[in-house]
Amino acid sequence: MKVLKFLIIAAIAILAGIFGYGYSLPKDVSITRSIVINAPSESIHPLVNSFQAWRNWAPWNTEKDPTLKYTYEGSEEGVGSKQIWKGKDGEGNMVITKSDPKTGIEYDITMMEKKEAGSIVYEKEGEGTKVTWTFNSTDMGAINRIFVNMFKGQLEGYFDEGLEDLKSYVETGEKKSDKEENAKVPEGEQK
Numbered sequence: 001m002k003v004l005k006f007l008i009i010a011a012i013a014i015l016a017g018i019f020g021y022g023y024s025l026p027k028d029v030s031i032t033r034s035i036v037i038n039a040p041s042e043s044i045h046p047l048v049n050s051f052q053a054w055r056n057w058a059p060w061n062t063e064k065d066p067t068l069k070y071t072y073e074g075s076e077e078g079v080g081s082k083q084i085w086k087g088k089d090g091e092g093n094m095v096i097t098k099s100d101p102k103t104g105i106e107y108d109i110t111m112m113e114k115k116e117a118g119s120i121v122y123e124k125e126g127e128g129t130k131v132t133w134t135f136n137s138t139d140m141g142a143i144n145r146i147f148v149n150m151f152k153g154q155l156e157g158y159f160d161e162g163l164e165d166l167k168s169y170v171e172t173g174e175k176k177s178d179k180e181e182n183a184k185v186p187e188g189e190q191k
Contacts, residue, residue: 018142018146019142021142021146022141022142022143022145022146023142023145025145025146025149027138027145028136028137028138029136029137029145029148029149029152030134030135030136030137031134031135031152031155031156031159032132032133032134032135033132033133033156033159033160033163034130034131034132034133034163035130035131035160035163035164035166035167036125036126036128036129036130036131036167037128037129037130037131037166037167037170037171038127038128038167038171039128039129039170039171040129041101041102041103041104041122041124041129042101042102043170044122044129044131044166044170045101045104045122046077047166047169047170048104048105048120048131048166049077049078049081049096049099049101049105050076050077050078050081051070051072051081051082051083051094051096052072052076052083053077054083055070056165056169056175057162057165057166057168057169057175058162058165059158059159059161059162059165060085060158065087065088065089067086067087067088068085068086068087068088069085069086069087070083070084070085071083071084071085072084074095077096077099078096078099079096079097079098079099080095080096081095081096082094082095082096090111090112091111092109092110092111092112093109093110094107094108094109094110094118095107095108102122103121103122104119104120104121104122104131105119105120106118106119107119109135112144114137114144116135116136116137116138117135117136118133118134118135118136119132119133119134120132120133120134121134131163131166131167133159133162133163135155135159
């Protein structure tokens with residue numbers, strides 16, 4: 001009986017510690033990454049404004065998750081365009097809520113039954129365009145705070161990879177990650 005009482009008290013203490021730690025983390029998290037692309041925003045926008053075009057540069061793809069399936073609803077591009085996905089790591093959807101070829105897009109993203117917001121914004125920089133990709137998660141509970149903070153660095157890496165591939169695709173017509181993969185394959189054995 002004493003052992004059972006001890007185990008119950010220990011379990012409660014561990015759970016209190018986990019929730020206490022979670023609630024000590026910020027309830028709002030923002031991930032922002034940027035890159036300069038040597039092209040005007042009007043050349044970038046068609047690849048950002050259509051979720052079907054994201055296949056050309058977005059970091060989440062069937063190479064990373066062979067079970068990943070995408071479906072699309074609404075308009076093919078612009079406001080109302082919707083992407084729905086399901087894969088081994090979960091499911092969700094994104095909907096473009098604002099679109100302008102000079103300034104970028106805003107979108108709502110729903111994962112784990114929680115609606116968040118994101119944007120891809122263009123700013124003229126020299127002869128090119130600075131593209132800034134942002135994800136905002138607000139008012140998170142304790143478990144989500146722990147989860148997002150544990151994987152924030154990985155998410156930043158995905159955003160960087162996606163922006164590098166967007167830059168490469170706009171400037172050369174080929175994803176940077178494809179070029180690097182092909183560079184590793186001996187000549188005559190290109191995929």
